[in-house]
Amino acid sequence: xxxxxxxxxxxxxxxNYLFLALLGFLxxxxxxxxxxxxxxxxxxxTSHTGIVWWPLGEFNIGGYKIxxxxxxxxxxxxxTAFYVIVGTLISLLLxxxxxxxxxxxxxxxxxxxxxxxxxxxxxxxGMIPTxxxxxxxxxxxxxxxxxxxxxxxxxxxxxxxxxxxxQVPESLVESAKLxxxxxxxxxxxxxxxxxxATIAVILLYYAVGIxxxxxxxxxxxxxxxxxxxxxxxxxxxxxxxTGVMTTSADAVKNVQLERxxxxxxxxxxxxxxxxxxxxxxxxxxxxxxxxxxVKG
Numbered sequence: 645x646x647x648x649x650x651x652x653x654x655x656x657x658x659x660n661y662l663f664l665a666l667l668g669f670l671x672x673x674x675x676x677x678x679x680x681x682x683x684x685x686x687x688x689x690t691s692h693t694g695i696v697w698w699p700l701g702e703f704n705i706g707g708y709k710i711x712x713x714x715x716x717x718x719x720x721x722x723x724t725a726f727y728v729i730v731g732t733l734i735s736l737l738l739x740x741x742x743x744x745x746x747x748x749x750x751x752x753x754x755x756x757x758x759x760x761x762x763x764x765x766x767x768x769x770g771m772i773p774t775x776x777x778x779x780x781x782x783x784x785x786x787x788x789x790x791x792x793x794x795x796x797x798x799x800x801x802x803x804x805x806x807x808x809x810x811q812v813p814e815s816l817v818e819s820a821k822l823x824x825x826x827x828x829x830x831x832x833x834x835x836x837x838x839x840x841a842t843i844a845v846i847l848l849y850y851a852v853g854i855x856x857x858x859x860x861x862x863x864x865x866x867x868x869x870x871x872x873x874x875x876x877x878x879x880x881x882x883x884x885x886t887g888v889m890t891t892s893a894d895a896v897k898n899v900q901l902e903r904x905x906x907x908x909x910x911x912x913x914x915x916x917x918x919x920x921x922x923x924x925x926x927x928x929x930x931x932x933x934x935x936x937x938v939k940g
Contacts, residue, residue, distance in 0.1 A: 682707055682909045686902040707902060707909035717913065720873035723788070727872055728854045731792040735850045738797050740843070743805035744831045749814070758806075761799050771863070778864055790864035791857070791872070798853075801846045808842035809835050848922070855918050877914050881907055 649657075677695045684692075685701025692700055711717055746754050768774075778794055779785040812835055820830050836843065858874035865871060 678908050678911050682905070682912050684905065686905040689908075690904050704905075707905040708913070710902065710906055711909045711913050716868075716871075716876050717873070717910070719869060720871055720876040723870055724855060724873040726788065727791055727857075728851055731796070731854045732847060732850045734792060735796050735798070735801075735854075736843070736847055739802050739805055739846060739850075740831070740836065742797065742802050743809050744827075744835055746802075747806045747809035747835075748817075758803075761802065765799050775863060785864055786866040786870070787864075788870055791860050792854075795857075795860065798849070801849055805839070805842060805846055808839045812838050851921065852918060873914050877910055880910050 673695065676697070680699055681689055681696040683699040683703055683705065684696060685699075685704050686706070688701035689696070745751055746758060748754070769777075774794060778790050782793075784790040784793060816834055816838075817830055820834055825833075856874060858872060858878050861870070861872050861875045862878075865875075
């Protein structure tokens with residue numbers, strides 16, 4: 645039986661749909677502009693102003709050829725892949741271990757530890773002391789570990805995961821202990837499988853954060869052979885330095901002529917992997933965040 649809707653309800657639905665359609669257009673338009681511009685003719689793109697709705701001039705993939713043949717882009721991709729894979733695994737492992745320990749009622753002084761951890765979300769040592777620690781004390785300067793280790797654990801993610809672990813019934817843990825299970829067994833075979841939705845979201849947070857990160861690399865890395873892709877992208881977009889993409893004089897001249905086109909193509913190449921990765925995690929996103937946010 646179809647329920648008759650009131651005029652106010654119909655007006656609300658119309659307004660809601662129009663508002664969401666406008667909001668969706670505002671989100672999609674910049675992405676569409678970058679994609680269409682990346683397939684445009686370089687000369688037409690340089691003289692064009694405003695949003696690009698369709699490829700300007702002839703359909704062109706020359707910008708992608710320049711980007712994909714660039715040694716800096718290739719090296720940056722490999723470095724970023726290393727940072728994302730290794731950094732995400734280390735961060736997820738440490739966060740999971742810390743969240744499990746802090747979620748157990750039997751752990752002494754866990755509230756005090758949580759207070760100290762929460763304090764670091766508001767106050768920290770600052771950039772200069774951190775730089776001095778990384779360079780002079782732990783001696784990680786100009787190494788790939790300088791990008792991974794100092795920011796390995798996010799307290800925000802730790803709190804979310806700890807809350808999710810706390811919601812696992814204590815009876816399951818007690819039953820496992822009666823069967824002789826160790827803490828490692830309980831964590832990896834009981835707690836983690838029951839919290840996979842939240843863990844998937846935390847994995848996404850870490851992976852996207854590391855993929856987009858460029859500031860730690862700019863501070864701690866001296867050799868360009870260790871630069872992540874985002875730092876190369878920063879040089880191209882902000883510093884307007886497309887010459888970093890090649891060492892050949894003729895190629896540099898060609899890149900300079902197609903500077904604007906190369907920028908758009910670089911944006912697409914650098915964001916495409918994370919856009920392809922997101923749909924596989926999306927189904928866990930809402931559920932995982934809600935599980936970790938119900939209780940504090």
